[in-house]
Amino acid sequence: MDITTELAGNTLIVRLSGDLDIATVSAFREKVIPESEEAEVEVLLLNLSKVSFIDSTGIGAILGRYRFLEKKGGKLVLVGLKAPVKRIMKMSGILEIMPEYSSEKKALNDIAEGRIA
Amino acid sequence: MKNHAHISMLSRSNNVGLARLAAATFASELDFTLNELEEIKVAVSEAVTNCIIHAYPLEEGVIEIDLEIAEDQLIIVVEDKGVGINDLEAVLQPNYSSKEEHMGLGLAFIDSFMDRFELNSEPGKGTIVKMYKTPEKLKKRQEGNVLN
Numbered sequence: 354m355d356i357t358t359e360l361a362g363n364t365l366i367v368r369l370s371g372d373l374d375i376a377t378v379s380a381f382r383e384k385v386i387p388e389s390e391e392a393e394v395e396v397l398l399l400n401l402s403k404v405s406f407i408d409s410t411g412i413g414a415i416l417g418r419y420r421f422l423e424k425k426g427g428k429l430v431l432v433g434l435k436a437p438v439k440r441i442m443k444m445s446g447i448l449e450i451m452p453e454y455s456s457e458k459k460a461l462n463d464i465a466e467g468r469i470a
Numbered sequence: 471m472k473n474h475a476h477i478s479m480l481s482r483s484n485n486v487g488l489a490r491l492a493a494a495t496f497a498s499e500l501d502f503t504l505n506e507l508e509e510i511k512v513a514v515s516e517a518v519t520n521c522i523i524h525a526y527p528l529e530e531g532v533i534e535i536d537l538e539i540a541e542d543q544l545i546i547v548v549e550d551k552g553v554g555i556n557d558l559e560a561v562l563q564p565n566y567s568s569k570e571e572h573m574g575l576g577l578a579f580i581d582s583f584m585d586r587f588e589l590n591s592e593p594g595k596g597t598i599v600k601m602y603k604t605p606e607k608l609k610k611r612q613e614g615n616v617l618n
Contacts, residue, residue: 375519376483406490408515409575437508444582445575 355403356384363395364464366457370403373411381414389418395427396464400457402433412445419451428452428469430460471542473499477535481526481550489535490514496537497544501605509583510544510603516576517548517599525552525597542608546584549598555591562589 354377355370367385371377389397397418401407419429431453434442442448452469454460463469475496479485490511497510514535521533536547555561562577580587584601591597 372487374483374515375486375522406511406515408512408519409579410519412575437505440505440508441512441579444579 354380356380358384358388360391360394361461362465363393364398364461365389365391365394365396366398366400368400368403372406373401373404373414374406374408375410378410378414381411382417385418386421389422395422396469397422397427397429398432398457398460398464399429400432401438402435404438405435407438407441409445412442412447415451416447419447428464430454430464430469432457432460471499471539473537473539475537477537479533479535481522481531481533481552483522485533486515486518486522489518489533493535493537493546496539497603499539500542500544501607502544502603503606506603506605510546513580513583513587513601513603514546514548516579517546517601520576520599521548521550521552521597525550525554527553543602543604546601546603547598548601549596551596554593554595554597555589556593558589558591 354372357368359366365388369381373381385397388394399415415429422429429451431451433455434453454463473496475492477489477492479489493514494507494511497507502510518533518535525531531550531552534549536549538545577589580599580601584603587599587601589597589599
């Protein structure tokens, strides 16, 4: 799994590429946990447009970040879910608690204007 | 139609991708849609992940995967010789999880994505998950034949 990050104001953008499962979840945690726990980070934007497979292990890791951010009043936003990934996430119920956008631009606009729920 | 394949592998996380791709490739011999093949990949990923996390928590063990096509039905058996499950009923409860961040979704996904599954386990001896799936297209055709 390839993971790149970028800090844009109070938003940590994390771009993932590959499968998010038990084989890659440690890399996700090692990179994303410390960076998302930096004081200035209020929103975590997860760009999954290059993720073609996710299972309950991957969903669990995303949920872990959601819970952390929620506790400190932050948000987690999902971007670019491919159809199979979206289906699994929908079934897990995760899309009922996290907003989902088709592009980073749209998500960042809503974040900047304070429009995310 | 009849076919059979067997994979024996170590309980390493890196092997999960191999297991699900092999299962989906094998299953594609039947008339499954892409969505159904994705569902099979998730179910296998969950079953093999369970072996890695729960069956062999301390040391590596062997996971045996049997793939079978019999009478237009796909049958996948994932077996380990790990610690086994003490309370099968509890494990089958929705949202059951013994580990943080796992949500208890694994078996729920297997249940949703396969037609049915059987879970057998003996503490100290191991666990067997047997999953069945028939392509929806074939089910409809079979139903049509019955109605006609």
